[in-house]
Amino acid sequence: MKRFMNIEPSPALRAFLTLLPFIIALFAYSIASEARLAENPHDKLLPSFTQIADAVDRYAFTENKRTGEYLFWQDTGASLYRIGLGITISALIGLFIGLCNGLLPTLRAGLSPFITIISLIPPMAILPILFITFGLDELAKVMLIIIGTAPVIIRDMQSQVMQLPQEQLIKAQTLGASTWQVAIRVILPQIMPRLLASVRLTLGAAWLFLIAAEAIAAQEGLGYRIFLVRRYMSMDVIFPYVIWITTLAFAMDFSLRKISEVCFPWYHQGAK
Template identity: 60%
Template sequence: MKRLINRKPNRGNALLLGLLPFVILVIVYVFASHSRLADNAEDKLLPSIAQMAQTMDKSALSPSKRSGEIIFWNDTLASLQRLGLGIGISAALGLMLGVPLGLIPLVRAGFSPFIAAFSMVPPIAILPILFIVFGMGEVAKVALIVIGVTPIIVRDLQHRVEEFPKEQLIKAQTLGASSWTLAIRIIVPQMLPRLLDSVRLTLGTAWIFLISSEAIAATEGLGYRIFLVRRYLAMDMILPYVLWITVLAFLADFILKKVTCKVFPWYAKKDAL
């Protein structure tokens, strides 16, 4: 008899097992909602799926009578633009800082303590400072994501570089490679898939900072809309928005994983071993 740790599901069973928690969650919600609405038809805490669909169609998916815009898609586009810019800048800074910190001992000795200390500063705590310095526009929101995510990526890449096989570096130096050549020709190409992994791990954190900044100062965005309607206890709109944010985060993670497998197949095979 096979031990449990050695039993692996086939593709179909793995898909079913993956869907099972979601199905259970939906069933539990439907029963809980039906129970509350049966006791009080005006209950707002657990709206039915039909109520959520009706509210979203009326308030978010129908063109605005004033501007003709569809609020839901405007909010989505605004949030994705901020998130994409923040993550992109963080990834670039993470690569530019993480590689030298992990590769060059003098740089590591001089800046590693500072990066470690800076990563401990709660980004949300300095959000008022960002609004004072950059104003209430887009720069402050993107800056919050960058400040919150970059140190995580930097420290992760630094550790990855430090774990890099020393034999490769010694062989390259024996063949006359300079420090610059080592970084550009050997380290960076092998760190790029690891950079995508780091970005995937920080997506949830980036969403937290984005929603926080939009909740405080914005005129559009998914976080702005959630905090705008919370004063009316509009769970029939809040829950679909939260679900949509979850779907977007999952899709971003999925796309980054597929890009890693497609562009760096050697890395995907290595992880599978």
């Protein structure tokens, strides 16, 4: 008798099971929305799909009369610029410091405890300090993402370097490799896929920090727009924005995974 834990779904069944929770959620929302609107046509908590579609049309496909901009795409561009810059800088910092910490015991002894303490500071707690120090422009928002994600990536990279087989490092040194050559030719190729995986794991936190920063001090951005319309209970605007943020985060995660699979196929051998 084949055990349930050993049964692999077919591609068609896998696709159906993937879509099923979304279908159930949409069906449940539709019923709840119709029930609330039937009781109160002016209810804003659960707008109908028609109301949501109208809001999307207003924000994404209709020019703003005051600025001439399409607010939805303007907000998207601003948020993507901030999170893209913040995550890229965090990845570079995490790779460099994490590699050095993992490879150099002297540097690790002095820097690793400091990085650990920094990583334990709640980034949201120092948000007012960032705004006071860097102002209300883009730098403070990007710095919040960096402070919130870079220490985590550094610790992950350091751990990955220290887990590499010592035999590899010893053999490279026996063949005459310098510390720099060991770092570039032996360690770096092996930790690059893990860097992409680490960035993927920090994407959720990065979006959280971005939305929080935009909600407090911004003139455009997805988080700014959500907190701007919440005072009017405009759920027909908030829902599409939340779904769009989730879609963007998923697209970024999916892209990083595909890049890793294409560039480092050996890292994903055996993974399903």
